[in-house]
Amino acid sequence: MLETEFNVRSPAPGWREETQRAASPEVLLETRALCFDAGGRRLIDRIDIDIRAGRRTMIMGANGTGKSLLLRLLHGLIPPTRGEVLWRGRPLDRGGRHAQAMVFQRPVMLRRSAIANLRFALAVRGFTGSERTTRETEALQRAQLEGLAARQARVLSAGEQQRLAVARALSCAPRILFLDEPTASLDPVSTHAVEQLIREAHADGVTIVLATHDVGQARRLGDDLVFMHAGRVVETGRVSDVLNAPRSEAARAWLEGRLYLDSSS
Amino acid sequence: MSSFLASLGEAVGLIVTGDPDLLEIIGLSLRVTLTAVAAACVIGLPIGAVVGALRFPGRSLAGVILNSLMGLPPVVVGLMVYMALSAGGPLGPLGLLYTPTAMIIAQTILVTPIVAALTKQIVEDLHADYAEQFASLEVGPFDRVVALLWDARFSLMTVALAGFGRAVAEVGAVIMVGGNINHVTRVMTTTIALETSKGNLEVALALGVVLLTIALIVNGAVMTFRATAARVTYA
Amino acid sequence: MTRRTLLGLAVAAVAIFGQSDRSSATEKFIVVQSTTSTDHSGLFDRILPVFQEKTGIEVRVVAVGTGQAIKNAANGDGDVLFVHDRDAENEFVADGHGVSRADVMYNDFIIVGPPADPAGVAGATDAVVALSRIADSDALFASRGDDSGTHKAELRLWRQAGVDVVAASGSWYRETGSGMGATLNTAIGLGAYSMVDRATWISFGNKHGYRVMVEGDPRFFNQYGIILVNPDKHPRVKAKWGQQFVDWVLSSDGQTAIASYKLDGRQVFFPNARRVP
Ligand SMILES: Nc1ncnc2c1ncn2[C@@H]1O[C@H](COP(=O)(O)OP(=O)(O)OP(=O)(O)O)[C@@H](O)[C@H]1O
Ligand SMILES: [Mg+2]
Numbered sequence: 001m002l003e004t005e006f007n008v009r010s011p012a013p014g015w016r017e018e019t020q021r022a023a024s025p026e027v028l029l030e031t032r033a034l035c036f037d038a039g040g041r042r043l044i045d046r047i048d049i050d051i052r053a054g055r056r057t058m059i060m061g062a063n064g065t066g067k068s069l070l071l072r073l074l075h076g077l078i079p080p081t082r083g084e085v086l087w088r089g090r091p092l093d094r095g096g097r098h099a100q101a102m103v104f105q106r107p108v109m110l111r112r113s114a115i116a117n118l119r120f121a122l123a124v125r126g127f128t129g130s131e132r133t134t135r136e137t138e139a140l141q142r143a144q145l146e147g148l149a150a151r152q153a154r155v156l157s158a159g160e161q162q163r164l165a166v167a168r169a170l171s172c173a174p175r176i177l178f179l180d181e182p183t184a185s186l187d188p189v190s191t192h193a194v195e196q197l198i199r200e201a202h203a204d205g206v207t208i209v210l211a212t213h214d215v216g217q218a219r220r221l222g223d224d225l226v227f228m229h230a231g232r233v234v235e236t237g238r239v240s241d242v243l244n245a246p247r248s249e250a251a252r253a254w255l256e257g258r259l260y261l262d263s264s265s
Numbered sequence: 266m267s268s269f270l271a272s273l274g275e276a277v278g279l280i281v282t283g284d285p286d287l288l289e290i291i292g293l294s295l296r297v298t299l300t301a302v303a304a305a306c307v308i309g310l311p312i313g314a315v316v317g318a319l320r321f322p323g324r325s326l327a328g329v330i331l332n333s334l335m336g337l338p339p340v341v342v343g344l345m346v347y348m349a350l351s352a353g354g355p356l357g358p359l360g361l362l363y364t365p366t367a368m369i370i371a372q373t374i375l376v377t378p379i380v381a382a383l384t385k386q387i388v389e390d391l392h393a394d395y396a397e398q399f400a401s402l403e404v405g406p407f408d409r410v411v412a413l414l415w416d417a418r419f420s421l422m423t424v425a426l427a428g429f430g431r432a433v434a435e436v437g438a439v440i441m442v443g444g445n446i447n448h449v450t451r452v453m454t455t456t457i458a459l460e461t462s463k464g465n466l467e468v469a470l471a472l473g474v475v476l477l478t479i480a481l482i483v484n485g486a487v488m489t490f491r492a493t494a495a496r497v498t499y500a
Numbered sequence: 501m502t503r504r505t506l507l508g509l510a511v512a513a514v515a516i517f518g519q520s521d522r523s524s525a526t527e528k529f530i531v532v533q534s535t536t537s538t539d540h541s542g543l544f545d546r547i548l549p550v551f552q553e554k555t556g557i558e559v560r561v562v563a564v565g566t567g568q569a570i571k572n573a574a575n576g577d578g579d580v581l582f583v584h585d586r587d588a589e590n591e592f593v594a595d596g597h598g599v600s601r602a603d604v605m606y607n608d609f610i611i612v613g614p615p616a617d618p619a620g621v622a623g624a625t626d627a628v629v630a631l632s633r634i635a636d637s638d639a640l641f642a643s644r645g646d647d648s649g650t651h652k653a654e655l656r657l658w659r660q661a662g663v664d665v666v667a668a669s670g671s672w673y674r675e676t677g678s679g680m681g682a683t684l685n686t687a688i689g690l691g692a693y694s695m696v697d698r699a700t701w702i703s704f705g706n707k708h709g710y711r712v713m714v715e716g717d718p719r720f721f722n723q724y725g726i727i728l729v730n731p732d733k734h735p736r737v738k739a740k741w742g743q744q745f746v747d748w749v750l751s752s753d754g755q756t757a758i759a760s761y762k763l764d765g766r767q768v769f770f771p772n773a774r775r776v777p
Contacts, residue, residue, distance in 0.1 A: 072397075075401060077397060077400050077401065094403060097401075097403055098403065100401075101401065102401045104397060104398070104401075108394065108395060108397060108398035110395065110398075110412065110416055111391075111416040111417075112416065120412065121402055124402045124403070124404050124405075124408060125402065152498065172402075351572075351575045351576065351577050352575060352576030352577050352734055352736045353575055353576050353734075354575075357576070357736065358736070360736065362577055363531055363560060363562060363577070444531075444560070444562035445562070445563070446531075446560040446561060446562060447545075447560075447561070449560050459540070461681065461682070461685065462536065462540065462678075462679050462680065462681025462682050462685075463540050463681050463703060463704060463705055464681055464684060464685060464704040464705040464706030464707070465705040465706070466685075466705070466706050467705075468705075
């Protein structure tokens, strides 16, 4: 259903912006002056972003800049100090979170077999009987882990765990998937496999929000880019625009590998 | 030293001859203790898991209480249970005083806080690991507790063993509520106390060796089970 | 593998828990609150089977100090009281906890001491003189200190000797607050004198050269009594069976059984029931 909306995309940037505005996919998630304080410090500072259905938003920025915190806030895992997160125009509630899934920077695997990890997530999300079995099998296939279904999830390699985590998140049929540096410690082959999972999910209509330090990955996977610095969003735009011609000093410095110290923060 | 060796010899003799009185006492000891540990696990595991995994008002107070109850003196427990089960006590009409059931009740009270407090610690550590994933999946409190208990099951066997150790070695509570009645409520520890008070120190020590052997066997059995199960699980 | 281990555990569990539980198998039983001296000496092992054979009633003995036995019985936790402290027993009946009291048997107390006999009391037959001598010497004395029949009898003798043991407690007079056996073990560890009933002493296994130092004083007389706990006051008392036991103990059958019990070839309890039904 969403696919059709995105099949009208064109490689010509200018034209595409026009089309998008015309099609104007639903805003799934938006933040209003979102702030988060901890330890007497403002770690997330007045963030306003919109995430539209079917888009792939990349979140980039230096270490400790607040990417993971932002994802947690968007997913409703931590309550904002100020401001709010709106899911389809309304405050995020239980039903909202049910339509979301997250893959953490360090994937959390239950002390069970790979398939039992999938089963647990599916059971919690209310899938039963043959539907659950079907989804388990699908997820294992997608993650290319059929042969390792009975293996303890914690003894899987980092790449296998990451694939399982993504497959587990997707098995619950979320509308939006948050991923926090899902390929940070993976080799190119595993990275490719995880990216492929993300691409397939997107093709199935899942909205993607992904934090990454990998410029190539952002180019490969992303539509939009949110660039953060010191808890603030300093630049947003289409991935290629921001990466090719950053407007903010923070993004420019980061891309050049310079340390950027913002005098205003 | 020589009397210690004599005790060892006596212990071996008692075991190999399969003295029927001794077997009866060992059987009752195991029955009372294992039942009490099982009951303590049924009560203590969920309590420990709830306190360890869920956030609710008074949670840290509950943790403090559990930890303090671990130090409950057996004699005090014996006294409480005695007063409850005594003919004039609130549970007197049940007629449970001086029965194995009374001993099981006393030991359950003694062991439950240990099981609960150790479970709380283990579950809390595991939950620290799982919490975000649980929150992301919106796992409800009941499912959380069940999942944590299940995933911690191998560590929790050690908790049950700690409870077993306390219960099987305990004498103060069971002698008070059981009465150490021959063939009815006489267990290993009360027999050891009895033989000591009769001045039969060698016999008492021999029984102590037997008790230790049983504890070793039970611990060995559980640890073997744990290792086997873990090997199968993590293969 | 796991399944087989589980099966093994299940079998073990059945073996342990499936065994007949005598507390439920025998419904016809009474509880007798008694003292360590009667139980630990082996007397009950000797006479109770005779009674059970005859009546089918199982007698379950809770052996504690006389003081505690009386308290337990006063709580209604027992059908018969079989102890040795006549004053306390009479009080128990006077308070309505017991139906009536009857003499059953007696034995005697003795004072035992270390082979070196530091107070020089060996061979004495006057308990009061011997105790005074112990008090005047540097020797230690270990007392039950637990309100038991033996403890009370010991305190009576100290009073007659004019020794204030309360003041001496902690110095040469040591109160163990424990049963007879534990007190003897302590006395032997300390090299202290102690007072004990003869039956317990003969059956005591940890003597370490300790000997009977003082015996034969009429004041060492140790009377045992039996009381049926009052069913009017404590409705759960099994009065019929309890009475059967009391009657049997006082009958010539019971008295003969008591007299026939010997330790090391010597009679240790001397039946003296006045009421012979
Ligand atoms: N609960 C907390 N209490 C205090 N400080 C916190 C808390 N959580 C995060 N922080 C701080 O907030 C800042 C942002 O953390 P966050 O994990 O969001 O960074 P990040 O952008 O994801 O970095 P990285 O690229 O290294 O993953 C860090 O300085 C971190 O130390
Ligand atoms: Mg991060």
